[in-house]
Amino acid sequence: MPSFNYQPQLPSLARDEGEGFLQTIQLRDRSEILATARWHAPMGQQGVVQLIELVVSPSHCRRGHGSTLLREVIQQATALHKLKKLRLRRLWVSVEQKTQVIARAFLTQHGFHHTATMKELLADQDALIYVRTFD
Numbered sequence: 001m002p003s004f005n006y007q008p009q010l011p012s013l014a015r016d017e018g019e020g021f022l023q024t025i026q027l028r029d030r031s032e033i034l035a036t037a038r039w040h041a042p043m044g045q046q047g048v049v050q051l052i053e054l055v056v057s058p059s060h061c062r063r064g065h066g067s068t069l070l071r072e073v074i075q076q077a078t079a080l081h082k083l084k085k086l087r088l089r090r091l092w093v094s095v096e097q098k099t100q101v102i103a104r105a106f107l108t109q110h111g112f113h114h115t116a117t118m119k120e121l122l123a124d125q126d127a128l129i130y131v132r133t134f135d
Contacts, residue, residue: 005028021080023038035066037051046084048090054069097127116129
């Protein structure tokens with residue numbers, strides 16, 4: 001039965017609002033890592049979280065692990081904001097235009113919308129910003 005591993009755990013009390021928070025979540029089946037996500041709640045950005053990375057092990061793709069992990073990221077980010085007596089308003093992620101086509105479809109399927117394009121940031125392709133709102 002898959003389980004989650006958190007590094008670090010959410011704080012037990014509200015932290016100083018000036019502090020950011022970075023967490024790595026692994027979806028594991030015993031000692032095997034099925035998928036990994038990293039997210040960041042930057043200081044001063046009340047209610048806004050960046051999904052830095054969400055990767056499913058190639059041998060475990062198309063089994064729902066990415067969706068399960070994304071739901072857990074949202075749950076953890078919501079819980080962190082609740083500790084601060086805030087609510088999660090936005091979750092955003094940057095993806096590569098040409099090489100991350102499957103990621104773009106995944107994000108759209110999970111309620112994210114393309115909101116911005118950063119041209120000339122990456123070699124030979126644009127970086128696309130996708131946002132999911134919880135308002």
